[in-house]
Amino acid sequence: MSKPKIGVIGIPGKWSTEVLADRLEAQTGFRAVIDMNQVELCLDSQGLMYQGLDLTTLDGLIIKKISEVYSPATEDRLRLLSYAEQAGVRLFSPTHSVGNLINRLAGTLALQHGQIPMPKTRVTENLELAFETVRAFGSAILKPLYSTKARGMIMLTQEDSDEFVRNALEEYRQLQSIYYIQQTVNLDGRDLGMVFVGGEYVCTYARVGNEDSWNTTINSGGRYEGFEPDAELIELGRKAQACYDLSFTTVDIALTDQGPVVFEVSAFGGFKGALEGCGVDAAEVYADYVLKEVAKS
Template sequence: MERFIRIGVVTAWPEEDWHSKRLLAACARRGEAVVIDPSAMAAGVGAEGVGVSLGTMRMEEVDAFVLARGLGREGDPDAQFEIYRAMEGAGAVVVNRIEPLLAAQDKFRSSWLLVRAGVPTPPAAVAQAPVGAEHALERLGESVVKPLAGSLGEGVERVRPDRAGRDRVRERAGRDGAVYLQAYVPHPGRDLRVFVVGGTTRAAMVRHAPPGEWRTNVGGGGRVEAVECPAAVRAVAEAAAAALELDYAGVDLVLGDEGPTVIEVNGNPSWQGILEATGLDMAEAIAEHVLARALRRRKTSDHIVRERTGATHG
């Protein structure tokens, strides 16, 4: 009889975090869902390779992992990142993988990965010194200044290439050690969030900025509504997720005269707004994708075992 599928949801907040709870419930409908605390994980290296302990289980006892909230309450983030890399190197199914997650978190890396893949995205720059930030603003023109890493619209502001703007980017570079600037793409107070899972668009919504505001973040008061996603938008969003090698992603786009432009790619996106707008729970799509990957891996592993057993008995 075929063994059940066990999916590990990596999170230190299984009860408090809305997304973790949704993923646990969705995974439990497809097999056994277990909570894995990131700070309880440990790894060792020996003659046989890398072994990863998940607290009460071993890595080999779990078919696939979802990094819902990959940093623990305690422990060391760098150690946790390295354990995820070790798991991936040993062949574990990890969704999303740590390198794509870090790439999506890093605004500048996201920009150059998108450009390299031919995905339309605004010109951008990163500078460490105040004078470099000022020169970048002059080159780009009106820009959006963002922290190099971050989300939810925190630390995001528009600046113009005037005296006030130059002073502001110099101040941000001096204060933060580095500053990321992205050329501002005009939009009529709204943008698109497209949710991509397994390379396919699963849902989309329009986000409307609050009155007097240009930022559309739902956490900042943005209003959402469902939208039928045009084929051109779907293609660009899916290409953006592929460029960053993300199993699932929230892709933010602006529609302009020349078509869709990717503003940002989120590797650990919220889908509360998508659920509110469309009634679609992206936890179900993610869990289905993880299940499919786990089943493919099991089929491949079983095939290898049969080949080795046949070769031995032959």
């Protein structure tokens, strides 16, 4: 019986993409890192091509990273991949699941439907309503609908003048279609990333921020540490990720003085936090899971 051929949709040269391809190649002897920028859908010949490789002939495709920056164009890339999915290729995660998380509002509504505790959040196109919300929240963060790693987010505090807040809102609206406003919570300098593979809990790591940034992302100088959650917190993470059908994800959780809240569930999730914070090779765990699932097909 021939070994399965699994391609990795990702960013060539990026560690998380390459390490996943490494783990798959070690078990199957096949390696394909696919840059969506170079993919062509050929409807006349019914192929989804990447450098001479027809992706519809593969046994599976793992969407590790579909683009460097989220945008409406990312959803177009998912539509291309759905062609391979419809042709019988297993997608990890399924395109409809990833699509629900590319847009922050869609992801938030799924969590709300699942009754997952989140920071107070309001969404509107209206500047005056946005201004009233910021003032009512005291301290708030404007979050673009399409962004990762806190890119494009703006923090407004109760110390900011009315004029400053209005100007910030006006400038923000020039770049964004809608105001997504979330009340800040006391992170105590950290938040958590809870890792799940195939819906099963793997580990939890903490992202610890530095004093120069309001967020804890590694891009802003944060670092990873291990964290041991209790059963109740793991169940919250499990319930949050169950709002979607994801093969691999991290659930972002904050511990606040009013109890834990979920910021978001990642469409893809990273490997470095699990490795550096927990000592777990999540890429290997994920590769093992995918190969077992493909073998069942």
